[in-house]
Amino acid sequence: MKMENIMNYKIYLYVFFTFLSIYTFSAIDFSKFLRVNKNIEARIIVFILSFAFSYLVTNFIYDFINCTKIF
Numbered sequence: 001m002k003m004e005n006i007m008n009y010k011i012y013l014y015v016f017f018t019f020l021s022i023y024t025f026s027a028i029d030f031s032k033f034l035r036v037n038k039n040i041e042a043r044i045i046v047f048i049l050s051f052a053f054s055y056l057v058t059n060f061i062y063d064f065i066n067c068t069k070i071f
Contacts, residue, residue, distance in 0.1 A: 010062055017054035025049050 030042035 010058060013058040013061060014054055017057045018050055021050040021053040021057075022046065025053075 025046045028046075030045050031039055034041055
């Protein structure tokens, strides 16, 4: 595979898993873990966890595909 195709593939995975993780992490009520009236901080935690999760999942899938040479 060309390097340009690989980077496009990873960008699509990053975007997809970021939106998917924001959607799934928004179901968790992080305000219960924080002090009262700290809703903005709870949203920041959701975004940080979403980006970290999407990074981990994207790199896992990318490495898995590279190791097995499925595509």
